[in-house]
Amino acid sequence: MTPPSGNALDNLLSESRTFPPSAEFAEQANAGTDLAERAAADREEFWAEQARRLSWSSEWDQVLDWSDAPFAKWFVGGTLNVAYNCVDRHVADGHGEQVAIHWEGEPGDSRTITYANLKDEVSKAANALASLGLVAGDRVAIYMPMVPEAIYSMLACARLGLTHSVVFAGFSSEALRSRIDDAEAKLVITTDGQFRRGKPAPLKPAVDEAVAQTPSIQNVLVVKRTDTDVEWTEGRDIWWHDLVDGQSNEHAPESFDAEHPLFILYTSGTTGKPKGILHTSGGYLTQAAYTHHYVFDHKAGEDVYWCTADIGWVTGHSYIVYGPLANRATQVVYEGTPNTPNEARHWEIVQKYKVSIYYTAPTLIRTFMKWGADIPAKHDLSSLRVLGSVGEPINPEAWMWYREHVGGNRCPIVDTWWQTETGAIMIAPLPGVTECKPGSAMGPLPGIGAKVVDELGEAVGKGGGGYLVLDQPWPAMLRGIWGDEQRFRDTYWARFEEQGFYFAGDGAKYDSDGAVWLLGRVDDVMNVSGHRISTTEVESALVSHAKVAEAAVVGATDPTTGQGIVAFVILRGGVEQGEGIVKELRDHVAKEIGPIAKPRQIMVVPELPKTRSGKIMRRLLRDVAENRQVGDVTTLADSTVMDLISSGLNKGS
Numbered sequence: 001m002t003p004p005s006g007n008a009l010d011n012l013l014s015e016s017r018t019f020p021p022s023a024e025f026a027e028q029a030n031a032g033t034d035l036a037e038r039a040a041a042d043r044e045e046f047w048a049e050q051a052r053r054l055s056w057s058s059e060w061d062q063v064l065d066w067s068d069a070p071f072a073k074w075f076v077g078g079t080l081n082v083a084y085n086c087v088d089r090h091v092a093d094g095h096g097e098q099v100a101i102h103w104e105g106e107p108g109d110s111r112t113i114t115y116a117n118l119k120d121e122v123s124k125a126a127n128a129l130a131s132l133g134l135v136a137g138d139r140v141a142i143y144m145p146m147v148p149e150a151i152y153s154m155l156a157c158a159r160l161g162l163t164h165s166v167v168f169a170g171f172s173s174e175a176l177r178s179r180i181d182d183a184e185a186k187l188v189i190t191t192d193g194q195f196r197r198g199k200p201a202p203l204k205p206a207v208d209e210a211v212a213q214t215p216s217i218q219n220v221l222v223v224k225r226t227d228t229d230v231e232w233t234e235g236r237d238i239w240w241h242d243l244v245d246g247q248s249n250e251h252a253p254e255s256f257d258a259e260h261p262l263f264i265l266y267t268s269g270t271t272g273k274p275k276g277i278l279h280t281s282g283g284y285l286t287q288a289a290y291t292h293h294y295v296f297d298h299k300a301g302e303d304v305y306w307c308t309a310d311i312g313w314v315t316g317h318s319y320i321v322y323g324p325l326a327n328r329a330t331q332v333v334y335e336g337t338p339n340t341p342n343e344a345r346h347w348e349i350v351q352k353y354k355v356s357i358y359y360t361a362p363t364l365i366r367t368f369m370k371w372g373a374d375i376p377a378k379h380d381l382s383s384l385r386v387l388g389s390v391g392e393p394i395n396p397e398a399w400m401w402y403r404e405h406v407g408g409n410r411c412p413i414v415d416t417w418w419q420t421e422t423g424a425i426m427i428a429p430l431p432g433v434t435e436c437k438p439g440s441a442m443g444p445l446p447g448i449g450a451k452v453v454d455e456l457g458e459a460v461g462k463g464g465g466g467y468l469v470l471d472q473p474w475p476a477m478l479r480g481i482w483g484d485e486q487r488f489r490d491t492y493w494a495r496f497e498e499q500g501f502y503f504a505g506d507g508a509k510y511d512s513d514g515a516v517w518l519l520g521r522v523d524d525v526m527n528v529s530g531h532r533i534s535t536t537e538v539e540s541a542l543v544s545h546a547k548v549a550e551a552a553v554v555g556a557t558d559p560t561t562g563q564g565i566v567a568f569v570i571l572r573g574g575v576e577q578g579e580g581i582v583k584e585l586r587d588h589v590a591k592e593i594g595p596i597a598k599p600r601q602i603m604v605v606p607e608l609p610k611t612r613s614g615k616i617m618r619r620l621l622r623d624v625a626e627n628r629q630v631g632d633v634t635t636l637a638d639s640t641v642m643d644l645i646s647s648g649l650n651k652g653s
């Protein structure tokens, strides 16, 4: 594992522009300089203060129990109901008529859901799930597009103490199957189909295929969205409208322990098998709400907030469902793709709902740049006041474009660094307080301990680079990997065991002012359009194809998606290397993992570069994939391999 170096990211560090907060913004900002002072004075008291944003049935007796590190317990002894906090209490406080969700369907249909409506729908769904015999602690898989029922389902689970495992609806049936099996889910909630780029695409067949092989599943609950014909298994499959619509909208929420499991979310690691990241209730919701309030400067009842993520990713969990709803946000939820029916869709939505806070990913910003500044320019974006970015390092050009063409040079941009594992934002500027630099996430939030260290775990000074670590437990931290304690210890805690640091897997640097610049992953995890995909996962998918003998996958720099997947494959003896093979292999990867994992490029090669111990040298393949001079080959078992690969490619294979 070596920190990234010598690539374009180093140019970031020559960035010298700074954007201090405007006086008007600072004047009205939620955050002040006192926040960091309070956190520094008494960290646990600071987090206790943040936990009081929530409504607890009984208060904790201890803020943090770290005696069994790295397994943290936050707000020990406290009890609460997460769904009550996100829904009911706002209705009880007299805000039932406030819009919770402006839902915008891809084909142009829309629904307005108030907090009172949300309470009814979540209560009905909770009654429905209970009627299926599900009890607190059971796992439920949710495999759905961005329809309101997906949010109702998550909250209904939370209300009953069921642990949800949301699986991105773009993943394959095989990916769904392995996640259902790993968590031993009893129920899967899905839709008949989903709208994608203006057309309905079936979704339930993938569930049918997965569930045929998952013994734990007892029922499949199906929302009708596209009106597509579906196969039906009597006794197992149930329509949402048959089961949920007739339920009572009264449901008394039970209180659960602060450490009750709230959800599992699978994310790629360095091996082929995704990790089930486990999050619990009180600490998670505290930090999701705290960060949403300060990082986005959110004002309940005034702002219209829009996070463009999908609920299949952690950003959708923390910044569509839990954080914003705990803070009584009015938000936009959009079902579809940004270019349906045309490339102005996002700006039409911003204009239509007067969106004031907009949170998206650098890959989309770069796509907007490609489509042209004239598109946002034709829309009234004057309602916007805060812009956010997440998922990968944002390059200064994209940051500047975002600021100018979306933010009208007036909106602060918050570049937020965090991970599925951290549960909530960890490193970001505070709008109104922090002077921002284009491309930097600036520094850890008040209450968060993060630093950049060298190989030995020693903190590096200003101008220094190395590994990003988190040196203090935080409320929304993962509580483990589902069913795999050893992997949890090995993956995150073994690297800097002596110091007790959490190893994030990212490289980072401090600039001369001490601002933090994230430099991308230092392990074999790729970041494609903000989605984490492991090289091993794609390699396993490729070698599971009958025609492939061996495969090596690298992430190559891509101007739009951040990284693109490039695969080098050796075919089995006797296999014709015809035109069709590349398409066949790309489709195979899509089937095994999902279309997001399809390699951008597949090169058929006679050999792979390996060290004497048989480890594939991805660094050299990355040089080929990025059209660079191939680097140092002296540690290769056979140093002529790279010539063989390059000459083969030059011949156009």
Ligand code: WTA
Pocket: 267, 313, 314, 315, 389, 390, 391, 392, 393, 394, 415, 416, 417, 418, 419, 420, 421, 441, 504, 505, 506, 518, 519, 520, 521, 527, 530, 531, 532
């Ligand atoms: C990367 C998404 C630079 C990083 C919330 C991290 C970022 C991984 C940023 C987590 C950012 C996320 N700047 N890199 N602002 N945000 N990353 O689990 O490599 O899908 O480790 O969580 O994305 O991805 P995940």
